[in-house]
Amino acid sequence: MPDFVRTIDLFCGAGGLSVGFEQLSGLPFKTVWANDSNGFAADTFNLNFGxxxxxxxxxxxxxDPSVPVPQVDVVMGGPPCQGFSLLNKQRGDDPRSKLWIPFMEVVRRSGARLFLMENVPQLLGSREHQELCARASSMGFTVWSGALVAADYGVPQTRKRAFIVGSMDSDPAEFFPPPVTHCKPGAPTTVQPWRTVADAIADLPPPVGTEIRSIAPPLDLHFGRNPTEKSRARYLAIPEQGMNRLDLQRAAPEITPDCWIRKTSGGTDLFGRLWWDRPAFTVRTEFYKPEKGRYLHPEQHRPITHREAARFQSFPDSFRFTGTKVEIARQIGNAVPPLLAAALARQLYLLHRAAQQE
Structure with missing residues (x-):
């Protein structure tokens, strides 16, 4: 067994990156230090990784001088992305977009010769991206940046995220982006088709109750909600896969919110049903609210459950979440999909091995 590749996982949340690196990549990565500002997320991380x-x-x-940063091979993490998000694009300079600075300070203190940063695609080409790349270059790193779609790596979700890889020893552009393992059906390629909603959740029975249950996974997190009568009527008014708020307005304008009627452009995924034969759309932290996106079950008249969202993110059922329902939803929605993380881990391992053999 080769020596462990030691990692630090910053802004780690529940641990999506570390799941991919340690548990799904098949390679000897070991997270030895991690940090998150949310205590519930830290509890979940420690429950799964020690x-x-x-x-x-x-x-x-x-x-704090009493908190030493350990020496590692890789620093990875996803600084909070609100400063770059399309949902916050009118806020101007957001201090949360500067959290790459302490990230790079940990890289410096840890002696890591590789780093991996995740963020929303809006980071690429921004002023902060330019500043980050300049800082990394001044520290001796060569940098690759690019956007990846999670569905291309076996995740049943079309989540798109930016990644920045830095190496002190080789040009990461020789190893990144990772080779895709899945593709959109019908594309002229020999790789597997995208995994779908049906692949991820078709085996689950209807949810029971409205609370987390003290039973074995996957049904522990497979619970529903108590919708109002008006919400239930809205679900029933758009029974077909792929329907959304525009179909609701046509079918039942009397129960369509006025703000949706006034909204004549954009937002076609709001109050949308998923399709069985396509990947899910981006799972965010409030996936249990269908008014926030395409989060209605393909045929049952309800939003997706926490378990279904975790599967769309490619978390193994054996992964243990802790906290309230809202906190667990936040952990699921904020995570890097573990299967995407595993694809990144394999390329980082090749970079690490190449440096050792020089």
Missing amino acids: PVCRAGDIVDLLK
Whole structure:
């Protein structure tokens, strides 16, 4: 067995990156230190990986001399993306878009010769992206940046995210992007077709109750909600796969919210039903609210459950979440899909091995 490749997982959330690296890549990665500002997420991380995650603000931790940063091979993580998100594009300079600075400080202190950063695609080409790449270059790193679609790597979800890879020893552009393993059906290629909603959740029975249950997975997180009568009527008014708020307006204008009627452009996924034969759309932190996106079950008259969302993110059923329903939903929606993380891990391992053989 080769020596472990030691990693730090920053802004780690529940641990989507570490699941991919440690559990799904088939390679000897080991997270030895992690951090998240959310205590519930840190508890989930420690439940699955052992007591390596320190909860708290990373800036404060870096100021504390009693908190040493261990020496590692790789630093990875996804600084909070609100500063770049399309949902926040009118807010101007957002201090949360600067959290790459403590990330790179951890890279420096840890002696890591590789780093991997995840964020929303809007990061690419931004001023912060340029500043980050300049900082990495001044530290001796060669950088690759690009956007990847999770469905191309076996995740049953069309989530698109930006990744930045830095290496002190080789040009990461020789190893990235990872070769795709899945593709949109009908594409002229020999790789497998995208995994679909049916692939991910068709085996699950209808959900029971409205609370987390103390039973074995996957049914522990497979619970429903108590919709209002008006919400239930809205679900019934759009029974076919792929329907959305525009179909609701045509079928039942009397129960369509006025704000949706006034909204004449954009937002076609709001109050949308999923399709069985396509991947899910991006799972966000409030996936249990169908007014927030395409989160209605393909045929049952309800939003998707926490278990279904976790499967769309490619979390194994054996992964254990802890916290309230809202906190677990936040952990699921904020995570890097583990199967996408595993594809990234395999390429980083090749980079690491290439440096060792030089």
